[in-house]
Amino acid sequence: GQQLNQSPQSMFIQEGEDVSMNCTSSSIFNTWLWYKQDPGEGPVLLIALYKAGELTSNGRLTAQFGITRKDSFLNISASIPSDVGIYFCAGGDNNDMRFGAGTRLTVKP
């Protein structure tokens, strides 16, 4: 089956720093999604990517669909305390969506 590798597993950063995380797949994906899970809540969609090379922003968040269709990146600029949470990538097709293991982000004020 499709395997997703998400890194890093965790990050500890100072408020104001930029953050980068990525996901790679053993297979080609048609879709990449990035979700954020706040403590005690379910994941919420941040960004959806539809085609190879696409670069999409949502406020301080920017995500890219890799040219090879086997990877995706999420960047957070100028982090703030409320960025704390677990970030998940998800990729695949509509009927076969797989999730990465998540990147746990801690932001120190």
Place this chain on the structure above:
Amino acid sequence: DADVTQTPRNRITKTGKRIMLECSQTKGHDRMYWYRQDPGLGLRLIYYSFDVKDINKGEISDGYSVSRQAQAKFSLSLESAIPNQTALYFCATSDPGQVIEKLFFGSGTQLSVL
């Protein structure tokens, strides 16, 4: 009120007990899903349903069963709970009219099997 509501939020049970986790939604979506989350493993799909008469196994369906009682309700059962089913369980919905399968999650049920 939440669009996707899961009950209970927390449950502690013993090995061998039958457990039902419930999910209801007010989003009007046809598609509903059950996932489990384990530390370091992300979210894995247990079962999904594209409409009331449609039930499909996901990646890790063994030891679980589901019932789609209505468009708005999708329950997950553990017929005989075992300790390695201790996890955080999420219900989700999606709208097939969208180009991309965006999932809307409930707040989760933390299940502990002793």
